[in-house]
Amino acid sequence: MRYDSLLDSLGRTPLVGLPRLSPAPTARLWAKLEDRNPTGSVKDRAAFFMVSQAEKEGLLKPGSTLLEPTSGNTGISLAMVAKLRGYRMICVMPENTSAERRQLLEMYGAEIISSPAAGGSNEAVRVAKQLAADHPDWVMLYQYGNEANSLAHYETTGPELLEDLPTITHFVAGLGTTGTLMGTGRYLREHVPGVQIVAAEPRYGELVYGLRNIDEGFVPELYDESVLTSRFSVSSADALRRTRELLDREGLFAGISSGAAVHAALAMALKAAAAGQPADVAVMIADGGWRYLSTGAYSGTLDEAEARLEGQLWA
């Protein structure tokens, strides 16, 4: 396949069957490989759409500064687009995210402002919002609330899935900004009667939830509960176990949020198989495992890896 430039190669990612993990011939899992995007994650779609939308609205011009609360993939995607378009990129991220992510961000020319680990991503959002208020000329695209994030999936991910898998019964993805599930979910629900839109939400160790007042929580502005049909909380142990199964049984080297999504996808497929119903479950592989190697998730026993993951953000 040939494209005029790297950004033109965005999306149209492969959908690959998982015959060894699928519970039955009629209850099948299909992995959408989003690591096959320009910077290696699903976030390239949202980043490209958010920047394009801001440019259309006249918010960005060469030399503009982009600011974003992001501890990884969105920052990397935005940093790449910023580099190509001539913008300055500042990322606010919790200090306990993996080394690979920081290195990649800096490689793409992004500047990093660290927020305290104990506050997790809530704190990164808070710090970024304050910085945006202090610097009105900086542009915070704000992945948690920017409709162009979910629109990217409504316009690309959803249609790609339907075209590749017309018999789709379930779409399962990790829940973060909620952009993937909102956009893809809306599209699929409009076109496929009865389709199930299933969220796999990472469940972290106690440090991440911390002692923050339970009334000071955070729900992404993009989140519309009515688009989902179920939402599962997936422990790091289960996410890790499935991530390793993907590698051991299907040869697929995926990030840990993909393991979480596969855990929920398997639950859906098993439920369908038990009820004698056919299922074609599309599951989001948001990125490869490269950016999580330093977490220790891929070496030693599961118990050892789980212990190492405690206190880290893995999705």
Place this chain on the structure above:
Amino acid sequence: MAIEVRIPTILRSYTGGAKSVEGSGDTLAGLIADLEERYGGLQERLVDDSGLRRFVNVYLNDEDVRFLGGLDAPVKDGDTVTVLPAVAGGTR
């Protein structure tokens, strides 16, 4: 009847520091009322006039109760209920 209820760090002051407590009930609402009898003040942190508080997430056997009937979600012996604050979460 025993249902395990996992309590987040921020609410353990109501349970004398316990990470996990037991309760009974036929629905989530009943379970919360049952817990309130032994751990006074907990209910108000979880529920307000419109139902489950906005920044409180409750999972029944790892599934978000808002998709299982909310406060009317049926619960039974052997179930696990997990309470967590809503967070921006991870690395995106």
